[in-house]
Amino acid sequence: MTDATEKTATHFIHEIVEEDLRTGKYDGRVVTRFPPEPNGYLHIGHAKAICLDFGTALKYGGTCHLRFDDTNPEAEEEEYVNAIIEDVKWLGFDWGEHLYYASDYFEKMYDYAVELIKKGKAYVCTLSPEEFKEYRGIPTRLGKESPSRNRPVEENLDLFTRMKSGEFKEGEYVVRAKIDMSSPNLHMRDPAIYRIKHARHPHVGDTWHIYPMYDFAHCLEDSIEHVTHSLCTLEFEVHRPLYDWILDELDIYHPQQIEFARLNLTYTVMSKRRLLELVKDGHVNGWDDPRMPTLCGLRRRGYTADAIRHFCDTIGITKYESLTDVALLEHCLRDHLNKVAMRRMAVLNPVRMILENIPEGEVKTCTAVNNPEDEGAGTRELKFGREIYIERDDFMEEPPSKFFRLAPDRSVRLRNAGFVTCTGLEKDPDTGAVTVIRGTWTAPEEKVKVKGTIHWVSSEHAIDAEVRIYDRLFTVENPMDVEEGADWKDTLNPESLKVVTAKVEPTLADAAAGTPLQFERIGYFCADPDSTAVKPIFNRTVTLRDSWAKIAGKPGK
C-alpha cells in the first residue's frame, strides 16, 4: 500500500482517498466498485470509470468489486453480463472473489424498506404514475403531499407484504420514502423506492414481484459491501442527498459518493441509447462493429487494452464536462502499437511492375526486420521475382516537386529489397490509367542515392486479402450538437467503411485475429475474427501519421 503520508494523488478523488487514509476514516480500507447495469455493452466511457474504480483500489492496496446493478429485470439480460465480464477482464482488471449482483441483496433491501416503513419514513402510495408526476411538481414549483402520505404504519406494512406476494397489478402501488415535497431537489420529493414488476429476473428468476429503484438500491449495495468510495458520474450529484438520507435514516454503514465527469470524445456518440439505435437501424454491423466505441468494437478494430488504459490515465479525472479530442486516443494507440506490431507489407491499391532485368522464373530472396522497435521480434525471408505489385499512389507520371516516390526515370528504394528505376509505363488506351510500370532492379549493395522508399509484394507469392478500411463514424466533432429538428444520424460518415481486395505478403495467411500488425507505410491492422486462411480479412485499426498526406493536401484518413 502507498504510504498514506506521501502525496501521490493526481486528481481530486485520490486526494480525498489519501486524506481518508491519513485520518483513518475507514480504518485504512479502500473499497471501490464498478457497478454496470447489464442492459448493454461497455464502451470507452465505461473504460474511464473502470480504470478509475479498479485503478484506485490497485493504487491504494484496496479491492474493487464488479457488481451488476440488476434492479430492473425488464431491461437486463444474461448476454450482457457475460459480455461485461469479458470486457473488464480484457481491459486487464481482476475483481478476485468480488463478483456481486444487486439482486442477491433483494431480501436485505426488502427488510430495510420494512424498517423505513416501521420508522414512519416510508409509505405505500396509491397515486397513479400520472398523479405521481403531477404531485411531484417541477423545479420551479413545489410539490404537494400524496393523500397516502399519512397512511398508518400497519396498513403500509400490510400493503407492502401484499405487493411482495404479487397480489397487485404493476403501477397499482409504489413505496415512497417520506422526505420533503417542498425540497428544491426533486429527488427528495418523496421518491419511489419500490415498484411492482411481474417480470422474470435473469439472475434471480421469478422470486420477486417488486423491485427496488436505483436510488434505494445503490446506496444499500455500497453499504452492504462496505464500499468506502462510491465513484460515479456527475449526473448522480443531485442524487447524493438521497443516498445519504437513506443510509442515515437506516443508521447503517455509510460509504461516500464522489462524482466525476464522464468521457466525451470527438466524432463519437457514447450513450447506450444512441449506440443501440446505430445497431438496430443497421448503420453498423452489431455491437462489436469496429467503428463502434464499445470495448468489443475497439477490440475487434485492433485497439489494445494497454492503449486504452494509458488513454484513461492521460485524460485525468475532473468535474469539468470536457470533449476530448479522439486524436489523443489515437496517439495512445499508435504509441503502443508502434512498440508491439509486427511489420508486414501489403499493397492495398496494386499496380503491376515488371523488373525487366530479372529473368522470368528467377526467384530472389531478401531479409526483412519484423519490428525495428523490438530486436527480439526477429526477421523473416521474403521472395520476389520479375513481377511485383506496388502501391498505385507510389507512382506519378508527372510528380510535383515534393513527391519522393517513383516516377519516369526516377529511382526509389524497394523496402528490404534493393532499388528500382522506372524505365517506362503502359496505359489503358480507353481510361488512361496506368496498367504496368516497367523498370530495372538494382541490388541493395549498389547503394543508389534515392529520396524515397516504397513497399511491394511479389506477384507470384502474394496472396489476396480483404481489407476493411475503417474511418471515423461521424463527420462532425460533436454529433450531438445538431440544429434543432435535425437528426444526429445525418452526420454519419458515409465513407466510414471501404472494403478493398489487397495483395499481401504470404506470411499474413495465418495471422491470428487481433494480433497487432503494421502494414508498412500504411497503418496498423489486425486480422478480423472472421478471417480464415482461405480468405484472410484485415481491419484497419488506425493509419500511420502521414505527413505526405498533409503536404499533398489529401484527406489522408
Add this chain to the structure above:
RNA sequence: UGCCCGAUGGUGUAAUGGUAGCACAAAUGGUUUUGGUCCAUUCAGUCAAGGUUCGAAUCCUUGUCGGGCAACCA
C-alpha cells in the same frame, strides 16, 4: 422565475496564496531502408468586473457562459 455543479493555450490536464507546467494537436528543422518512430524548436492560456493580500489561476462578492435535475430507468 428553483436547486446543484463547473470554467486555465485549439483540445485535455497540472500548479491547493509565491516563477502558469505537461501531454495531444498544429508549424518548422534534424536523423532515418517506413514521408513511421525518435530528437530539437516554435505557436498558444488563467471567463469578466470588483474586493482581500506584499503577492491571487487559487480566497470573497457580483455577473457571464456551459452542464445537470421534473422514469414506478440506471
